[in-house]
C-alpha cells in the first residue's frame with residue numbers, strides 16, 4: 001500500500017475538496033486499495049510555493065496556480081489567455097489538458113514533478129461596487145479597480161487604468177473599505193465565498209470571459225516512481241482529462257449556484273458597450289500576442305495557431321454539451 | 322561591529338520608513354487623485370522583509386531573543402555558565418540555520434528563477450539580500466559570546 | 482498525535498533550559514519535518530515560511546504599530562494621561578489606582594503592546610502612588626494589570642497575529658476588542674473600589690483639584706483621542722485598511738511629538754527606530770519559527786486526530802472552547818503571548834472551524850487568557866516589566882497586588898464566554 005499526501009491550498013469549505021476526495025476514493029478502488037491518497041489539514045506551503053514543496057517531498061502531490069510557475073513553464077498559461085471561456089469550464093479544462101499534452105508537454109519539463117492533470121476555474125467577472133454600473137470605457141477609467149495579477153492586471157495596466165493588484169483574498173478588505181470601487185478577476189463563486197458579494201452592486205455580463213485562472217496538478221517524481229506500472233496507469237486514467245472534467249463540472253455547478261445567489265442578493269448583470277469590449281480586446285490581444293511570441297521563441301512551436309485551435313476546440317466542446 | 326549594528330539598524334529603519342511613506346502616499350494618491358500606486362502592497366511586503374532581516378543583527382548582538390525565563394533564577398544561581406552557554410550556543414546555531422535555510426532557497430531560485438506576481442521583481446535577488454543580511458547575524462552571535470555583556474531585558478528598551 | 486505531543490514536550494524542555502524560544506521551535510519543527518518527510522522537505526518548508534512570514538503584507542502592521550507606540554511613549558503623553566485621570570479621580574479612596582487604570586486604558590488606545598504600556602505607565606503612575614503612601618505591591622500590581630489592556634483595547638499586536646493565524650479580518654478583530662476592553666476597565670475599577678473598601682490603608686485619598694485645572698488637564702489628552710479616533714475611526718468607517726491606519730498613526734504620532742519639541746534631534750529618532758527594528762526582528766523570528774513548528778504538527782496529522790477525538794467526546798463547540806482556554810491558561814503561566822498564539826491556535830483551528838465557532842469571539846477570549854498569563858506567576862511578563870522599572874518592590878508583593886485584578890479578569894472572561902455578544906455585536910454592526 002502506498003500513501004500519497006495531496007496538498008490543497010484552498011480553504012476546507014471550497015467545493016474542490018469533495019471533488020478531490022471522490023477522486024481519491026476512486027483511485028483507491030481502481031488500484032485495489034494499493035494507492036491511498038490523504039490530504040493534510042492545511043496547506044503545507046503558501047500558494048506560490050506548492051510546487052516547490054511537492055518537488056522536495058513535503059507533500060507527495062498538489063496543484064499550483066500557473067501564474068506562479070509561468071517564468072519556467074510559460075505554456076501552462078495557455079488557457080488563461082483572453083476570451084476562451086464560453087461559460088462551460090469543463091470544456092475549457094479538458095481542452096486545455098488535451099492541447100497542452102499534445103503540443104507543449106514534450107517541451108516543457110516541470111522540474112521534479114510529474115504533471116497528471118490541469119484545470120481552469122470559472123469565468124472572471126468585472127464588477128462595480130458603487131450604485132453605478134460599468135458600461136463604457138469612460139466608466140472604467142473613472143474607477144479604482146482591484147485586478148487579479150497576471151493577464152488581467154497586465155491588460156488593465158496597459159490600458160492605463162488605476163489598479164490595485166494583489167491576492168484574491170484581499171478583495172473583501174479592499175471593497176468593504178472602498179479602497180477600490182470595482183473588481184476584476186473573481187469568479188461568481190469567489191465573489192460569494194470571499195465575502196465580496198455584499199459590496200458588489202453590478203457585474204458586466206460578458207461571455208466569452210476575458211480570463212479564467214488555470215492550475216496544474218502534479219505528483220512528486222520519486223513518489224510517482226514508487227507506484228507500480230498498473231497503479232500509475234490507473235491514476236492516469238482517473239486524472240488527466242477525467243479529473244479536469246470533474247473539476248470543470250463542479251465549477252459549472254458552483255458558478256451557477258453563485259450566480260443565482262448573486263441575483264437574489266440584487267446584483268445586476270448589465271451589458272457592456274461595444275467600445276468597452278473593443279478597448280479591453282485590443283489591450284488584451286497585445287498581451288496574448290506577446291505571450292504567444294515568447295512561447296514560440298522558447299519552444300519553436302506555432303503558438304498563435306495552437307491558441308486559435310484551442311479556442312475552436314473549446315467552442316466545439318461547449319456547443320456539444 | 323558597533324558600526325555594523327548602526328548600519329543594519331539604519332538599513333532596517335530605512336525600510337520601515339519607506340514602507341510607511343509608500344503606504345501613506347498610496348492612501349493620499351488614492352483619495353485625492355484616484356490613482357493608487359501600482360504594486361504598493363508588494364513593495365511593502367519586500368520592505369518588511371528587509372526590515373526584519375536587518376534587525377536580526379542587533380537582536381543577536383544584544384542577546385535579545387525571547388526566552389522562557391521560568392527556571393532562570395534557579396539556573397542562574399546554580400549553573401550560571403551552563404545556562405548562559407546554552408543560550409549562546411543555540412543562538413549561534415539558530416542564526417546559522419536561518420542563514421543556511423535562506424541560502425538553500427537562494428541557490429534554488431538562482432537556478433530556476435521566479436518573478437514576483439505583481440511587479441515582476443526577481444525573487445532570487447530579494448531572497449539573496451535576505452540571505453546576506455542573515456549572514457551578518459552569525460558574527461553577531463560570536464561577538465555576543467565573546468563580549469560577555471549581560472543581555473538587557475527587552476522591556477528596558479521599551480522604556481525611556 | 483504522540484509525535485506532535487513529543488514535539489511540544491521537546492520545545493518546552495529546550496525553552497525551559499534557556500534556549501531562545503524561536504530557536505527551540507525552529508529546531509523541533511525542522512527535525513520533526515526531517516523525520517517525517519526528509520531533509521529537503523524540511524529545508525523547503527522552513528525556507529518557504531521564513532520568506533512568506535517576513536514578506537506578509539498583513540504582518541506589516543506589526544512594525545508600524547510598534548513604531549507608533551515608540552513615538553507615543555517618548556513624547557510624554559503618558560504623564561498627561563495620568564494627570565487628567567488624577568484630576569478627576571484622585572480625590573476618592575483608591576483614587577490614584579483608579580487613575581492608573583484609566584490612564585493605562587488611554588495609553589492602550591495608541592499602543593499595541595502590553596509590556597510597553599506597563600513599562601511606560603509604571604514610570605508615571607507608581608511614584609505618585611507611593612508618595613501618597615499606597616501599598617507598593619498594590620501600586621505595582623495595578624499597573625501590571627492595567628498594562629494588559631494594551632493588547633485588548635485596539636491597536637493590538639497579538640490580535641493582529643491572531644488574525645493572521647486564524648485568517649480573520651484584523652480590522653474586525655480590532656473593533657471587536659473595544660467593548661471587552663471597556664468591560665475590563667470597568668471590572669478593574671470595580672476591583673479597586675472593592676479592595677480599598679475592605680482595606681482602606683492600601684490606597685488612601687489623593688488631592689482634590691479645582692475644576693479649572695481638571696478641565697485643563699483633560700484637554701491636554703487631545704492627541705491620544707485624535708490618534709485613536711483617526712486609527713480606529715479610519716478602520717471602522719472603511720477609509721483605511723489596518724496597515725494603512727498603522728502607517729498613518731505612526732506619522733501622526735511623530736507629528737504630535739514634533740509639536741511638543743521631541744524628535745527634532747538625531748538621538749531621539751534613533752531611539753524610536755532602534756526599538757522598532759530590534760523588537761520587530763525579535764517578534765518575526767518567533768513567528769516564523771512557530772509557523773515551521775505548526776507545519777510539523779500539521780503533517781503529523783494531529784489536527785485530524787484531535788478533531789476526531791473532540792467529535793467523539795461530543796462536548797460540542799463550547800466544550801472545545803473551554804478545553805482550549807484551559808490549555809492556554811496553563812501554558813500562559815509559562816509562555817509569553819506570541820508563543821501561545823502560534824503554538825496552540827493553529828493546532829485547534831481546523832476543529833474550531835469544523836464546529837462553527839465564531840473566530841472573532843474566540844480571538845477575544847484568547848486575548849483575555851493571554852492577558853491572564855501576563856500577570857500570573859511564575860512567569861508574568863507584565864509583572865516582570867513593572868518590577869524592572871520599579872526594582873525596589875518585591876516580586877512577591879506585586880504578584881499579591883495583581884490578585885484582585887486576576888479575579889476581575891476571570892469575571893470578564895466568564896462574561897464574554899456566557900455573552901458572546903460583548904465581543905461580536907460591535908463588529909457585526911459594522912459589517
Ligand code: NA
Nearest residue numbers: 589631634636
Ligand atoms: Na492597544
Ligand code: NA
Nearest residue numbers: 814854857860
Ligand atoms: Na503567567
